[in-house]
Amino acid sequence: MTNSKLWTPQYIVIISITLLFFLSIHVINSVFPIYVMSFSNNPTIAGLMLTAFMSAAIVTRFVLSLYILNINFRKTIILNLILLFICLMLSYDRESIYFLLLIRFIEGVNFGIISTILATQVSYIIPTKQTGKGFNYFALATTLGASLSPALAIMLFHSSSFNTVIIVTTILVVLMLVFLIFVKSFQTPATQKSLNNKLTMLFDKRAILPCALMFCYV
Numbered sequence: 001m002t003n004s005k006l007w008t009p010q011y012i013v014i015i016s017i018t019l020l021f022f023l024s025i026h027v028i029n030s031v032f033p034i035y036v037m038s039f040s041n042n043p044t045i046a047g048l049m050l051t052a053f054m055s056a057a058i059v060t061r062f063v064l065s066l067y068i069l070n071i072n073f074r075k076t077i078i079l080n081l082i083l084l085f086i087c088l089m090l091s092y093d094r095e096s097i098y099f100l101l102l103i104r105f106i107e108g109v110n111f112g113i114i115s116t117i118l119a120t121q122v123s124y125i126i127p128t129k130q131t132g133k134g135f136n137y138f139a140l141a142t143t144l145g146a147s148l149s150p151a152l153a154i155m156l157f158h159s160s161s162f163n164t165v166i167i168v169t170t171i172l173v174v175l176m177l178v179f180l181i182f183v184k185s186f187q188t189p190a191t192q193k194s195l196n197n198k199l200t201m202l203f204d205k206r207a208i209l210p211c212a213l214m215f216c217y218v
Contacts (some may be wrong), residue, residue, distance in 0.1 A: 006130040006137075013182050014125060015141045017077075018118050020179070022145025023152075024172040025111055027165060028088075029053065030153035032104065035162040039095045049104050056108025061116050073121050074185045077114055078177065084110045085173045092166050115142075 032053075033046035040046065084107060091103045119138070126134030156165045 004127045004129050006127060006134055008125070009182065010184060011122070011125050011134070013179055014118060014122050015137060017176050017179050017183075018122075018138060019141040019145050020172050020176050021114060021118065022142045023149050024145075024169045024176075025107075026146045026149035027153040027156075027169055027172075028107070030150040031157045031162060031165050032100075034157065036097070036100065038162075040097060045097055048101060052101050052104040053108035053111070056105045057112035057115075060109045060112030064113060064116050068116070068120060071117075072185055073117050074180060074183050077117055077183075078180055080110045080113050081173055081177055081180075084114075085170055085177075088166050088170045088173065093163055 029050060032049045036046040036049055037043065087103050087106050087110070091100060094100060094103075122134070122138050126138075152168075153165060156168060
């Protein structure tokens with residue numbers, strides 16, 4: 001980008017959506033095992049709820065890397081937020097273990113797709129000279145969402161019910177959909193060479209060291 005300004009309207013909207021998204025997802029993640037324990041009385045099943053979510057997110061990010069250059073970011077996020085909204089509504093007042101596991105798996109797919117697209121889109125919005133600062137603020141939005149969500153989730157769950165957590169989360173999803181009105185349609189510039197060389201896209205040697213360091217750090 002030739003423009004060196006970081007805090008453009010598009011950047012502000014993407015940061016806001018990122019904060020709301022990580023807040024909403026981790027609110028559900030914080031209370032789902034507790035909710036399942038309340039009627040199943042089985043810690044293993046409660047743990048499976050988070051396992052299903054994270055497994056789906058990991059596999060989705062791996063597969064999405066093959067098609068990231070072909071998708072329209074804005075439309076994909078909207079479709080996945082609508083699907084997330086439906087999943088949240090379907091989990092309202094439900095106590096079926098297998099049904100909730102399916103819902104968690106789908107929500108994990110949503111998380112993998114949306115989080116990957118948000119990170120990719122913000123990388124194209126940030127000016128080259130502001131790369132470090134731009135990604136730091138983006139990471140701060142994800143961290144704030146993830147750190148504030150447990151306190152909010154536990155407060156809502158203990159003061160009211162799991163259904164209240166679902167309602168609050170759906171409101172956040174609707175708010176994100178409203179914010180997406182102000183996001184420009186975006187698609188990465190794909191080349192025939194990059195589309196054909198899918199194996200290289202999956203395993204980029206340059207990413208091995210940063211990934212290993214991040215894995216050990218976390």
